[in-house]
Amino acid sequence: MRDLIHNQSFQIAFAPAVVTTDTAQVGNWINKAGFDSLGFSIFTGAMSGTPTFTVLVEEANAANQSDHADVAAGDLVSRVEGVDPETTAGNDLAAADAVTKIGYIGNCQYVRITVTPASNTSTALAAIATLGHASVRPVA
Secondary structure, X not given: OHHHHHOOEEEEEEEEEEEOOOOOEEOOOXXXXXXXXXXXXXXXXEEEOXXXXXXXXXXXXXXXXXXXXXXXXXXXXXXXXXXXXXXXXXXXXXXXXXXXXXXXXXXXXXXXXXXXXXXXXXEEEEEEEEEEEEOOOOOO
16 A cells, blocks of 8 residues: 555545536646656546436646647547547446546646536536656655
């Protein structure tokens, strides 16, 4: 357990909120400096209706993210092998109290996630970033 805690850092990708429209929840840029791995965990809470979700992961190297672009599917890790990672993550969120994950294995320093609901009347959403394989340990 000690190695798990001392080798990881957690950051809020986007804070928990009840989303009552089809507005995209755009995450914070996560700086991977000092870490070799990054994964996002996305959570739903209470949900009204049957919304669907689109997940997008973007990457950048510039400190102001002016060079941001969509991440290629080959630089993402899916929960289901052989299926598009962003599609899998979006499909996993189609129920209340769901959790899904998506991993990033690209080389850019900055990464963010965006989750966009459709046909949504009310859904609690949140996402965290887990940074792993720290170059300097223990992680504070």
